[in-house]
Amino acid sequence: MAFDYEKYLRPGKLPHIWCPGCGHGIVMKGLIRAMDTLKLDMKNTAIVSGIGCASRLPGYIDCCTLHTAHGRAAAFATGVKMAKPEMNVILCGGDGDGTAIGGNHFIHACRRNIDMTYIIMNNYIYGMTGGQFSPCTPTGHKASTTPYGNPDPGFDIAKLAIGAGATFVARGTAFHANQIDKLIAEAIQHKGFSVVEILDDCPTTYGRRNKYKSVIEMMNRLKEVAVPVKAAEKMTAEQLKGKVLTGVLYKDDTKSDYTTEYAKVIERAQAK
Amino acid sequence: MAKKVAFMQGNEAAAHGALYAGCNFFGGYPITPSTEVSEVLSIELPKVGGKFIQMEDEIGAMAACLGASLTGAKALTSTSGPGLSLKQELIGYGCIAEIPCVVFNVMRGGPSTGMPTGPSQSDVMCAKWGTHGDHATIALMPASVQECYDMVAEAFSLAEKYRMPVHVLPDEIIAHMRERIEFREPGEIEITPRKAPTVPPEQYKPYDTSFGDVPPLANFGSGYRYHVTGLNKMQDGFPTTKAEIVQAEEERQVRKVDACIDDIVTFEEYMLDDAEVVVVAYGSTSRSARYAVNAAREQGINAGMFRIKTFWPFPDKQIKALAAKVKGFIIPEMNLGMCSIELERCAQGKIPVLGIFRVDGEPINPEQIVEKIKEVK
Structure with missing residues (x-):
């Protein structure tokens, strides 16, 4: 029997705002399958986002949804989780929202290891505003504000998250749709701050400026650059050049999460 | 006890x-x-x-x-x-x-x-x-x-x-x-709880104006699933750009306070009954103003003080009433005339508004205020 996505969707809110060929819908379906796998109580689940195309995702899903201000998802979500640790808190948004204007909140959520899952849809561009370069746009690539090619080096979101203290970091792609739900489900189950970066495509504002002739070509690129971590272990540095590792990149189950630690603060304060 | x-x-x-x-x-x-x-x-x-x-x-x-x-x-x-x-x-x-x-x-x-x-x-x-x-x-x-x-x-x-x-x-x-x-005893200051929804979750809308200008707010995790956004929104919390809805919602969000201004605004009247010169003051500056009013009265000047406790919404009604019966306002403030703008607006040119503005990190002292009170003819 076909998977019933509709029971997780708010009635009457489709069609979504995303352009034909955009991968955000694939990610949303992956998130829904993950929520179904884990049998999450939707009344007790909050999805928090910032601003941008990817940040419109929560509105479609029938749980407690909070579409905040640009870059602030992690900070709002921290308030939700601190005040009500028993809630499942999931964040989502794009690369610009999460790593530029929201970069500070992002790294500190990682550092606190607060038990939330952050799904970053990285399509290398500010899509909603019409295709300006983001901190994840590759050097040399074109955007509406890099007409001569991007002079900036880009972030590696996964490395940034690991370096900042996140205890579960995974990466998938919009092409590898069947892997997305598994990565997200594992991330949600992880006790601590988990980051799932999904390499995504924006045919409208990124693809056409960077000589991708079609969505299929963009999807094929995601297929070609992705190398599962296990497979990468057997490959040489030369073979890995230009490739991107996918799968669970980092996992540390030894570190305590933030709300557990704050519960101990309460215990200590009340013992006095 | x-x-x-x-x-x-x-x-x-x-x-x-x-x-x-x-x-x-x-x-x-x-x-x-x-x-x-x-x-x-x-x-x-x-x-x-x-x-x-x-x-x-x-x-x-x-x-x-x-x-x-x-x-x-x-x-x-x-x-x-x-x-x-x-x-x-x-x-x-x-x-x-x-x-x-x-x-x-x-x-x-x-x-x-x-x-x-x-x-x-x-x-x-x-x-x-x-x-x-x-x-x-x-x-x-x-x-x-x-x-x-x-x-x-x-x-x-x-x-x-x-x-x-x-x-x-x-x-x-x-x-x-x-x-x-x-420290206040329980009940001494009224503590208003959040207005919780009275409808079941499937009927709940976070901005349902059928409950008035301040709709009930359900808590996340209490069984109510709804959407919150910073975009202009409809009663169900979802974004809209429909002109009539945006206009109505924006107006409601201002009206919810404006319509209750008499319930919100608090102030203190000090020696205003026979006052001819009124010092309008707030915060620490009002402490100097009180001293100055006493000093001016000792010198035979009928001074009084209107102390602003609720700055916003601004006590327009009270200030306008005073402007109609006194000779002048003195406004001492530790800025370059911010409350003064509001007083001028309320006084509508009927009486002078004399400012004492200090931004040097020093408090405004009573003597400064007394001298200014004497300037009102």
Whole structure:
């Protein structure tokens, strides 16, 4: 029997705002399958986002949804989780929202290891505003504000998250749709701050400026650059050049999460 | 039983006023001269099972408060000038999404870093107009340590009653001076709870105006699933650009306070019955003003004081009534004439509005005010 996505969707809110060929819908379906796998109580689940195309995702899903201000998802979500640790808190948004204007909140959520899952849809561009370069746009690539090619080096979101203290970091792609739900489900189950970066495509504002002739070509690129971590272990540095590792990149189950630690603060304060 | 009394700072009293009101969440960021609020709450909140979090920046602190409030927490943040500037983005979010919380902002010199340890009253317009777009504002002006306690407690009630961020704006003198205060007994200050939905979850709309201009707010995690956004929204919380809905919703969000102005505005009248010259004052400056009024009366001048306790919404009605019967207003303030603008607006040219404006980090002394009172003919 076909998977019933509709029971997780708010009635009457489709069609979504995303352009034909955009991968955000694939990610949303992956998130829904993950929520179904884990049998999450939707009344007790909050999805928090910032601003941008990817940040419109929560509105479609029938749980407690909070579409905040640009870059602030992690900070709002921290308030939700601190005040009500028993809630499942999931964040989502794009690369610009999460790593530029929201970069500070992002790294500190990682550092606190607060038990939330952050799904970053990285399509290398500010899509909603019409295709300006983001901190994840590759050097040399074109955007509406890099007409001569991007002079900036880009972030590696996964490395940034690991370096900042996140205890579960995974990466998938919009092409590898069947892997997305598994990565997200594992991330949600992880006790601590988990980051799932999904390499995504924006045919409208990124693809056409960077000589991708079609969505299929963009999807094929995601297929070609992705190398599962296990497979990468057997490959040489030369073979890995230009490739991107996918799968669970980092996992540390030894570190305590933030709300557990704050519960101990309460215990200590009340013992006095 | 004797009341619990203490000798403490305005900032410390504010923290205790918050606890009295049931504050159980604080999100903050260190900034002079308001840091004592967070220091006290870092000690006291976990004792009552509340949560204290020091965020990575001022914006994050405001965000955490709004997120916590959506789960039902009574959330407080404290800050000062530069922090208030940073928080404006999300104060606006709190206004449009209609999320209760309290912002305790200690006014120091500015703009920018200004004079971090010096007093000022230069954030009164920032509190009103700092965030972009049309919105209602409630801002309270304590003039004593006791009022820091009381007004923070009252601010929590106003925040819930009108479903919005509420400012408490002490100047640095009030925040840092020490006085005797009384801890309030339960019931002494009315604590208004959040208006909870009366409809089942499937019928709930977070901005359902059939319940009035302040719709009930369901808490995240209480069984109600709904959407919150900073976009202009419909009654169900989802974004819209439909002209008539946006217009109506924006008007409602301002009207919900404007229509209740008589219930919100508080003030003190001091020797106004026969006053010919009225000193309009607020915060620590009102303490000098009271002294000046007494001194002027000793010299045979019929002076009085109107003390603003609720700065926003501005007490238009009272000021306009005074303007119709007295000879002049004196407005001493630690800024270059911010309240003066409001007085001029209310006086409508009928009487002179004479300002004493100090931004040098020194308090306005009574002698300055007495001299100005004498200028009114």
